[in-house]
Amino acid sequence: MRRYGKHTDEDDIRTRPNRKGNRPRTNIRPKHEDAAEGMVLTVDRGRLTCLVDGRTVMAMKARELGRKAAVVGDRVALVGDMSGAKDTLARIVRIEERGSVLRRTADDDDPYERVVVANADQLAIVTALADPEPRPRLIDRCLVAAYDGGLDPLLVMTKSDLAPPDKLLELYGALDIPYVVTSREELESGDAAERVREHLDGKITAFVGHSGVGKTTLVNALVPEDRRRSTGHVNAVTGRGRHTTTSALALPLEEAHGWVIDTPGVRSFGLAHIDPSRVIHAFPDLEPGTAGCPRACSHDEPDCALDEWVAEGHADPARLYSLRRLLGTRERREGD
Numbered sequence: 001m002r003r004y005g006k007h008t009d010e011d012d013i014r015t016r017p018n019r020k021g022n023r024p025r026t027n028i029r030p031k032h033e034d035a036a037e038g039m040v041l042t043v044d045r046g047r048l049t050c051l052v053d054g055r056t057v058m059a060m061k062a063r064e065l066g067r068k069a070a071v072v073g074d075r076v077a078l079v080g081d082m083s084g085a086k087d088t089l090a091r092i093v094r095i096e097e098r099g100s101v102l103r104r105t106a107d108d109d110d111p112y113e114r115v116v117v118a119n120a121d122q123l124a125i126v127t128a129l130a131d132p133e134p135r136p137r138l139i140d141r142c143l144v145a146a147y148d149g150g151l152d153p154l155l156v157m158t159k160s161d162l163a164p165p166d167k168l169l170e171l172y173g174a175l176d177i178p179y180v181v182t183s184r185e186e187l188e189s190g191d192a193a194e195r196v197r198e199h200l201d202g203k204i205t206a207f208v209g210h211s212g213v214g215k216t217t218l219v220n221a222l223v224p225e226d227r228r229r230s231t232g233h234v235n236a237v238t239g240r241g242r243h244t245t246t247s248a249l250a251l252p253l254e255e256a257h258g259w260v261i262d263t264p265g266v267r268s269f270g271l272a273h274i275d276p277s278r279v280i281h282a283f284p285d286l287e288p289g290t291a292g293c294p295r296a297c298s299h300d301e302p303d304c305a306l307d308e309w310v311a312e313g314h315a316d317p318a319r320l321y322s323l324r325r326l327l328g329t330r331e332r333r334e335g336d
C-alpha cells in the first residue's frame with residue numbers, strides 16, 4: 001500500500017484505500033487550499049480585475065486580509081465565483097510573496113509609502129526629449145526606486161522628432177542602462193514598438209514617467225490591437241482634451257511573451273523609504289570598494305573608501321560620480 005505523505009496515519013490508510021491522486025486528509029492543510037491563483041491586472045476603487053485561468057474575474061479583498069492592499073502585478077489566491085460572468089465577484093484571500101516592489105511616497109517627508117506595482121522585472125523610465133522637457137532629477141529618482149525595489153531599469157526617450165537625445169545619453173552613459181529612443185514617425189511605422197519590444201521578452205515591465213511623455217501611446221503600440229487600453233472610462237480627459245491615465249493597468253504582450261504595465265503620470269517620486277545599501281548593489285563594480293568605508297558610510301563623505309578605490313583604477317570615476325548623484329538625489333530638489 002502506498003503512503004501519500006508523512007502525516008498519513010495507519011487509520012487513514014485503512015479507511016481510504018489506495019486511490020490514486022488522492023491526498024490524505026490532514027488537519028494541517030493551509031487555509032483555502034483550493035483557492036485559484038490569479039494576477040491583478042487593475043484596481044478601481046476597491047474592485048480588482050484579476051486574470052484567472054485566462055479569464056478576467058472581478059474580485060474584492062476578503063476581510064481577513066485586513067489593511068493589506070493588493071496592487072497591479074500581485075499574485076493572489078481567490079475563492080468564490082470565478083466564472084467571470086457579469087456582476088459576479090470573487091474574493092481575494094491571500095496575496096503571495098512579492099518578487100519585486102516598486103514603491104514611492106508622495107514626497108520625501110511622507111512616511112506613507114505606496115506600492116505602485118508588484119512583481120515587475122523591469123522598470124521602463126519614460127521621458128520625453130521635449131514637451132514636456134526631460135527632468136533628470138525625476139529619472140534619477142525612478143532609477144533609485146528601481147534599484148531599491150529589485151527592478152532592472154530601461155530608459156525610454158520619446159519624441160526625438162522634437163529634440164535630440166544627446167544630452168541625456170551623456171548624462172546616463174556611465175550607468176550602462178539599456179535605452180531606446182523613439183519618435184512620432186517610428187511610432188507610426190511600427191519601428192518604435194519593435195525596438196522597445198526587444199527589451200520586453202518574457203518580462204513584466206512597468207512604464208513610469210511624468211504625465212504626457214507618451215507612456216500610454218507606447219504601451220498601446222506594443223500590445224495587439226484588441227488588447228489596447230481604451231480611452232473611455234479608464235482614462236480621464238484633461239482640460240486640454242488630452243487623455244491622461246488614472247489607473248495602472250497590466251496588458252499582455254503577444255503569445256504570453258511578457259506583460260507591460262501602464263501607470264498614471266507622476267509629478268514627483270518620493271524616496272522616503274529608500275535604503276542606500278540596496279542602491280549600491282546596482283553598482284557591482286563599486287560595491288567591493290565599500291569594504292574600507294566607515295560604518296554607515298553615506299558614500300559621499302571625506303572618509304568614504306570609494307575615492308581611493310577609483311583612484312587605484314578599480315572602477316571608472318564617472319560611475320562613482322553617477323552613484324553619488326543618485327544617492328544624493330534625496331537631498332536635492334526634484335525640479336533641478
Ligand SMILES: Nc1nc2c(ncn2[C@@H]2O[C@H](COP(=O)(O)OP(=O)(O)OP(=O)(O)O)[C@@H](O)[C@H]2O)c(=O)[nH]1
Binds near residue numbers: 160185218243
Ligand atoms: N511628437 C510626438 N508626440 C508624441 C510621441 N509619443 C507620444 N506623443 C504624444 O504625447 C501626448 C501624450 O501621450 P500619452 O501617451 O497620453 O502620455 P502619457 O505618458 O500616457 O500621459 P499620462 O497618462 O498623463 O501619464 C499625446 O498627444 C501623444 O500623441 C512622440 O514620439 N512624438
Ligand SMILES: [Mg+2]
Binds near residue numbers: 215217264
Ligand atoms: Mg497615459
Ligand SMILES: [Zn+2]
Binds near residue numbers: 297
Ligand atoms: Zn563609502
